[in-house]
Each structure stands twice: as structure tokens, then as C-alpha cells.
Amino acid sequence: MPELPEVETIARGLHKRVAGDCIEDIWLSGKSPTFKSKPAEIAAILPGTCIRAVRRMGKHIVFDLESAGRKKKPQGIAKAKSRKAPALVAGPQWIVHLGMTGRMVVSDPSEESVKHTHAVLGLASGRELRFIDPRRFGRLSVVSAGNFEAGGVEPLEVNRERFVELFRGRKTPIKSALLNQKLLRGVGNIYADESLFRAGIRPRRRASTLSREQLERLYVSVQEVLKEAIALGGSSVSDYVDADGEEGFFQLKHRVYGREGERCLSCKTPIKRVVFIGRSSHYCPNCQK
DNA sequence: AATGAAACCTGACAGC
DNA sequence: TGCTGTCAGGTTTCAT
Numbered sequence: 591m592p593e594l595p596e597v598e599t600i601a602r603g604l605h606k607r608v609a610g611d612c613i614e615d616i617w618l619s620g621k622s623p624t625f626k627s628k629p630a631e632i633a634a635i636l637p638g639t640c641i642r643a644v645r646r647m648g649k650h651i652v653f654d655l656e657s658a659g660r661k662k663k664p665q666g667i668a669k670a671k672s673r674k675a676p677a678l679v680a681g682p683q684w685i686v687h688l689g690m691t692g693r694m695v696v697s698d699p700s701e702e703s704v705k706h707t708h709a710v711l712g713l714a715s716g717r718e719l720r721f722i723d724p725r726r727f728g729r730l731s732v733v734s735a736g737n738f739e740a741g742g743v744e745p746l747e748v749n750r751e752r753f754v755e756l757f758r759g760r761k762t763p764i765k766s767a768l769l770n771q772k773l774l775r776g777v778g779n780i781y782a783d784e785s786l787f788r789a790g791i792r793p794r795r796r797a798s799t800l801s802r803e804q805l806e807r808l809y810v811s812v813q814e815v816l817k818e819a820i821a822l823g824g825s826s827v828s829d830y831v832d833a834d835g836e837e838g839f840f841q842l843k844h845r846v847y848g849r850e851g852e853r854c855l856s857c858k859t860p861i862k863r864v865v866f867i868g869r870s871s872h873y874c875p876n877c878q879k
Numbered sequence: 880a881a882t883g884a885a886a887c888c889t890g891a892c893a894g895c
Numbered sequence: 896t897g898c899t900g901t902c903a904g905g906t907t908t909c910a911t
């Protein structure tokens with residue numbers, strides 16, 4: 591389901607709703623392979639913690655936790671360090687990957703839980719935080735503070751030079767590289783196709799055959815597409831909804847994804863769909879070289 | 880090293 | 896009504 595813009599939207603929504611709340615109890619379905627950490631470990635760590643922040647790293651949702659009733663440590667020690675030192679992370683982190691069909695909702699306990707609910711956290715405010723995932727490609731795990739490795743660089747934080755260097759000289763098709771989370775984290779099938787269209791590059795072009803100018807254009811395209819999508823709350827292609835149950839609207843702005851056979855918006859050539867690396871790729875055979 | 884297919888799962892939808 | 900086949904926003908693992 592979710593790529594960077596959807597996960598960003600969900601994480602912001604969750605932060606607004608549950609930051610500051612505390613986890614009192616937990617229920618887990620135990621169904622594999624939902625749990626990357628053992629369910630018993632998750633059940634042992636989460637209750638008794640408070641949610642300091644909810645944020646996104648790549649396609650992961652990160653819950654920064656701290657032990658309930660314990661104040662943040664004084665930060666005097668950090669003073670001597672450089673201004674660039676990262677904020678101290680007090681407690682464990684709960685990491686949620688939504689896979690293809692994962693959803694997180696804040697519910698009243700009186701609401702019946704839907705099929706494929708795999709985790710329910712009881713919050714001190716009386717509400718419940720629920721994780722629902724029909725296909726079970728999502729993953730839940732806990733890590734100790736600062737131990738989480740999300741992969742490559744953030745597309746919206748990387749500078750142009752680093753971006754170009756990530757791809758320059760690689761023999762792999764540029765779309766494979768864009769989807770490789772160890773290089774760039776957060777871009778998935780929709781936004782790879784949309785970015786490549788805007789940059790005028792075919793998905794199968796080998797990265798090594800792209801000029802610096804083309805890579806710079808791709809850099810701009812990726813950032814524009816992601817920013818526009820976040821502004822519209824993501825793309826709701828089939829069942830994606832954010833933490834408030836609201837659909838996104840970026841699917842209305844797709845120029846190639848899901849538009850096979852329809853006319854290209856800039857040249858009227860029918861959009862093509864080809865399958866490679868096991869996924870659909872959509873492109874305009876005229877505009878993209 | 881690097882491509883690519885298969886596997887992990889369920890549900891929706893099209894066609895017969 | 897029901898069967899079969901295809902497709903789906905992701906990632907990992909195994910074979911070539």
C-alpha cells in the first residue's frame with residue numbers, strides 16, 4: 591500500500607493523535623510473519639512506555655518511546671558536543687512497516703475490531719491503537735534506542751550531488767535503483783513511475799547511460815512528486831486511508847501510473863505498461879527515452 | 880556482483 | 896453462483 595507520502599501522512603496523523611499518550615496493555619495476534627521481533631518481546635517492552643513522537647523513516651513508522659513516569663534526562667552533557675549532535679533518544683523504538691496492505695487506526699474500544707487485526711494497544715487515554723494487515727506483508731518490531739537502520743538516504747533530505755552519486759555508473763535499470771531502499775529510502779512503484787515520467791526517462795534505462803543532466807532532472811522530479819503527493823495526503827489506489835480514515839488525492843494527479851492505454855497528458859501517445867522485476871511499469875513511449 | 884523469478888499472503892475483480 | 900486467472904502500494908531469498 592504505502593510509499594513515502596502515504597507513510598508520512600499516516601505518521602503525522604498518528605503523531606497528532608497519540609504523542610504524549612501511554613501504552614497500558616497490548617494484544618497481538620501472533621500470526622506469522624507479521625512479527626519481526628518475537629511477539630513475547632514486543633509484549634514485554636511496549637506496555638508501560640509513553641509515546642514521545644511518531645515519525646517516518648523511509649517507509650517505516652517509528653514510535654519513539656520512553657518509560658512511563660520517568661522524566662527525560664537533563665541535557666547538560668550534550669552542551670559540550672557540537673550543535674549537530676542528534677537529540678538523545680530515551681527509550682526503545684517501536685518500528686512498524688505497513689507492507690502492502692497495513693493500516694494503523696486509532697479507535698474507541700467499543701468499535702468492533704475488523705478482520706486481520708494483528709495488534710491492539712490499549713492507551714492511557716482510553717483509546718486503542720490498532721494495526722490491521724490483510725496480506726501480512728507488514729512487520730512489527732522493537733529495537734533499543736537508536737539501533738534502527740532504515741536503509742539509504744531520505745529523498746527529501748539528500749542534496750543534489752549525493753543523489754547523482756548514488757546512481758551514477760550503476761549498470762542496473764534506473765527504476766530498480768530508485769526502488770532499492772538501500773540507496774534511497776521511501777520511493778516505491780507509483781512514485782518511481784511518476785518521477786521517471788517527469789524526468790523523461792524510461793524505467794529500464796541503465797543508470798550508467800544517464801547523463802549528469804538527466805540525473806539532476808530526476809532528482810528534481812523525485813522531490814517534486816513526493817512533495818506534491820504529501821501535500822495531497824498520498825495516493826489512494828485501492829484501500830489506503832490515513833490515520834484519520836481519510837483518503838489521499840494524489841491518485842488524481844498520476845500521469846502514468848494506472849493509466850495504461852490512456853493518452854499521455856503531454857503528447858497523447860497511449861501509455862504503456864510493461865512488467866519487469868515482477869512489477870508493472872508505466873511510461874509514455876514518446877516522452878520517455 | 881547482479882539480474883530476475885519466486886515466495887510470502889489475502890482480497891478484489893473480470894471473464895466464463 | 897462459482898470457478899479460474901490476474902492483479903495489487905513491498906521485501907527477502909534463492910537460483911542463474
